[in-house]
Amino acid sequence: MSLITLGVVALDCPDPHALAGFYAGMLGWQVTGGDDEWVEVAGPDGRALAFQRVADYRPPQWPGQDVPQQLHLDFDVPRAKIDEAERAIVALGAKLVQHDDGKRDWRVYLDPAGHPFCLCLR
Incomplete structure (x- = not known):
């Protein structure tokens, strides 16, 4: 068994809150907080997606x-x-x-x- 496991997949975007809302709605997951630069959504069994703001995306x-x-x-x-x-x-x-x-x-x-x-x- 590996000591390394996949944590989170992060997608670049202009508006992390808006994109997190899209994926949370699509998957039935929950937005778990964040700030203006990074927002995560959490699903079952610890799965997660993250969204990070990128200037000039x-x-x-x-x-x-x-x-x-x-x-x-x-x-x-x-x-x-x-x-x-x-x-x-x-x-x-x-x-x-x-x-x-x-x-x-x-x-x-x-x-x-x-x-x-x-x-x-x-």
Whole structure:
């Protein structure tokens, strides 16, 4: 067993509180505080995401590489609930940028700060 474990994944953004609210709403997690520079959301079993303010933030330009995505998050959704999940995250501020069109098992979205993420069918 390793002495090292994953702590938190942090996403750069212009407004940590707003982006934390988006992901907390999407996942049903809780915003656990923070300040103007760093905010975290906590989920079950100690899982967490963090959001840090970056001056002059430039969102990734997915799928182009002028401003590369550098990372993306995948979230699993039951196949029968994908449309319901999509409606919920779009209402929170996500933007659909690539539908699964029956050929893939995922849909690609941008969060309100422009980070790509996927809802993956399971």
